[in-house]
Amino acid sequence: xxxxxYTEDHEWLMVEGNVATIGxxxxxxxxxxxxxxxxxxxPGAELSVGDEAAVIESVxxxxxxxxxxxxxxLETNETLVESPDLLNSAPQTDGWMFKISLADDLDTSAxxxxxxxxxxxxxxx
Amino acid sequence: MALxxxxxxxxxxxxxxxxxxxxxxxxxxxxxxxxSEGIMQEHLHCRDRVGLFDVSHMGQIIVKGEGxxxxxxxxxxxxxxxxxxxxxxxATLTSEQGGVLDxxxxxxxxxxxxxxxxxxxxxxxxxxxIRKHLPxxxxxxxxxxxxxxxxxxxxKDVMAELVPEANTLVFMNGGHASIDGIDVYITRSGxxxxxxxxxxxxxxxxxxxxxxxxxxDSVNWIGLGARDSLRLEAGLCLxxxxxxxxxxxxxxxxxxxxxxxxxxxxxxxxxxxxxDVILAQIASGTARKRVGFLVDGRAPVRxxxxxxxxxxxxxxxxxxxxxxxxxxxxxAMGYVSTELSAVGTxxxxxxxxxxxxITVAKMPLVPQRxxxx
Numbered sequence: 365x366x367x368x369x370y371t372e373d374h375e376w377l378m379v380e381g382n383v384a385t386i387g388x389x390x391x392x393x394x395x396x397x398x399x400x401x402x403x404x405x406x407p408g409a410e411l412s413v414g415d416e417a418a419v420i421e422s423v424x425x426x427x428x429x430x431x432x433x434x435x436x437x438l439e440t441n442e443t444l445v446e447s448p449d450l451l452n453s454a455p456q457t458d459g460w461m462f463k464i465s466l467a468d469d470l471d472t473s474a475x476x477x478x479x480x481x482x483x484x485x486x487x488x489x
Numbered sequence: 490m491a492l493x494x495x496x497x498x499x500x501x502x503x504x505x506x507x508x509x510x511x512x513x514x515x516x517x518x519x520x521x522x523x524x525s526e527g528i529m530q531e532h533l534h535c536r537d538r539v540g541l542f543d544v545s546h547m548g549q550i551i552v553k554g555e556g557x558x559x560x561x562x563x564x565x566x567x568x569x570x571x572x573x574x575x576x577x578x579x580a581t582l583t584s585e586q587g588g589v590l591d592x593x594x595x596x597x598x599x600x601x602x603x604x605x606x607x608x609x610x611x612x613x614x615x616x617x618x619i620r621k622h623l624p625x626x627x628x629x630x631x632x633x634x635x636x637x638x639x640x641x642x643x644x645k646d647v648m649a650e651l652v653p654e655a656n657t658l659v660f661m662n663g664g665h666a667s668i669d670g671i672d673v674y675i676t677r678s679g680x681x682x683x684x685x686x687x688x689x690x691x692x693x694x695x696x697x698x699x700x701x702x703x704x705x706d707s708v709n710w711i712g713l714g715a716r717d718s719l720r721l722e723a724g725l726c727l728x729x730x731x732x733x734x735x736x737x738x739x740x741x742x743x744x745x746x747x748x749x750x751x752x753x754x755x756x757x758x759x760x761x762x763x764x765d766v767i768l769a770q771i772a773s774g775t776a777r778k779r780v781g782f783l784v785d786g787r788a789p790v791r792x793x794x795x796x797x798x799x800x801x802x803x804x805x806x807x808x809x810x811x812x813x814x815x816x817x818x819x820x821a822m823g824y825v826s827t828e829l830s831a832v833g834t835x836x837x838x839x840x841x842x843x844x845x846x847i848t849v850a851k852m853p854l855v856p857q858r859x860x861x862x
């Protein structure tokens with residue numbers, strides 16, 4: 365079974381074939397608090413690593429989600445627009461944010477595994 | 490998290506941590522921004538039931554001496570000489586330039602004793618300012634004294650069990666009382682727009698008092714995050730954001746806080762710092778003023794966002810903005826050119842470069858529910 369990999373910016377990626385599904389982690393949603401608005405990228409948009417892909421606004425603050433990969437936005441989770449609180453209740457399942465068609469073969473070993481990410485979180489509030 | 494080495498804690502610090510408080514540095518103190526329920530639930534809990542706020546970081550100051558009312562009137566544009574004992578008033582400490590050094594609540598304890606509650610971030614400067622202008626008065630800073638705010642629709646039901654006579658107080662009045670043998674000073678006031686009380690307590694009794702209040706099912710701790718969204722919905726200014734030394738009380742749309750008797754033509758007109766500037770502004774208006782905004786859509790518009798007119802010209806800036814949990818919509822306040830300040834005026838705020846439609850709205854955005862008898 366495919367397993368998610370993680371970034372230091374608290375995003376998760378699930379890669380199937382040449383498509384990566386991207387969202388934010390449980391830790392990220394806890395830090396953000398109650399999410400009230402999500403701005404998603406336009407399908408068809410071409411993103412490079414580090415480009416601003418989405419914005420999450422919580423009651424407390426705004427957080428930018430930068431693309432962790434190069435590729436083209438294939439699909440976004442429109443449910444989040446109506447129910448942004450899905451990002452709080454199910455950030456790593458129903459609260460996925462967008463799917464990207466990868467521009468190149470992705471070396472998932474460049475990201476953290478679940479174990480590595482849990483260790484990375486130790487000591488972070 | 491690296492903290493400033495001299496960061497202070499209030500007497501309730503360990504209670505916040507035990508309640509799941511997420512502690513952040515705020516005005517030199519480690520304060521709970523939220524507890525485990527989160528800002529949204531805390532906000533709604535306070536509106537519908539009872540919120541308990543630790544506001545012990547704020548400055549509690551006693552000014553005492555013969556003629557204290559008249560002397561303090563040099564620093565605040567309010568009528569203190571007519572303030573009844575145990576009555577309180579909102580005021581601004583004005584600067585010589587007509588700006589606002591801080592905003593505060595002043596309660597008359599006796600003929601010649603006034604109790605001031607000032608903002609945490611300003612208290613050292615405020616005390617120095619008051620001492621400088623009132624050198625012959627006793628100025629006592631109650632550094633360790635506890636201050637709790639009990640706010641919300643059911644706050645009076647809690648008080649009915651503890652100090653029934655406190656429920657006869659009308660908004661902006663106070664009195665000495667005893668809660669289970671603990672001496673406190675209770676006022677009917679707050680910063681949420683709800684009915685409620687603020688309770689000043691000796692540090693030795695503060696934790697016991699918190700235990701008594703928290704024993705009620707309806708009472709939950711509420712953090713700074715919900716405190717901010719509650720006061721924003723209630724249209725109340727946050728010093729340092731919606732008002733500062735660069736804004737006058739007139740620009741800040743709090744002319745109501747300037748007593749009639751201190752205005753031009755009043756029986757005790759002028760005589761406070763910056764009076765020339767402020768009274769001239771009351772007479773002839775200002776180029777800009779503070780207004781409230783409703784925001785289209787769900788994206789919050791936050792402090793610092795520029796406000797533009799139809800032509801894209803910058804006409805103001807947002808000074809407080811966020812999501813209003815009671816309204817379930819983003820709300821804001823800010824300064825705009827006076828000719829664009831009428832309720833209903835449609836403008837745009839720039840959020841990440843994109844114009845978001847905003848509409849000037851009458852404040853408070855959520856009706857205040859103070860108890861006025």
